[in-house]
Amino acid sequence: MSIEDNIDYRQEGETCIVCGKALKPGEALATMHARGSKLPICCPLCLDAYQNDPKPYLERLAKLTFRQELRNLTNPKEGP
Numbered sequence: 001m002s003i004e005d006n007i008d009y010r011q012e013g014e015t016c017i018v019c020g021k022a023l024k025p026g027e028a029l030a031t032m033h034a035r036g037s038k039l040p041i042c043c044p045l046c047l048d049a050y051q052n053d054p055k056p057y058l059e060r061l062a063k064l065t066f067r068q069e070l071r072n073l074t075n076p077k078e079g080p
Contacts, residue, residue: 023042
């Protein structure tokens with residue numbers, strides 16, 4: 001099982017894009033912006049990892065975005 005399988009398991013709250021830690025509102029050390037999305041970072045170690053090589057985390061973002069879009073297509077929200 002990969003981190004991508006666990007990182008988006010819940011709809012509420014944020015998750016560190018590097019390690020997958022669930023974050024409470026306002027708990028992120030930093031928020032990076034890429035491809036129109038906010039990427040919360042939980043700690044200095046994750047921030048270093050992201051800054052040293054953002055490519056794997058941007059690939060993770062692309063996978064998560066794709067999965068969310070697919071979920072929205074297969075389970076559309078019903079209107080009032």
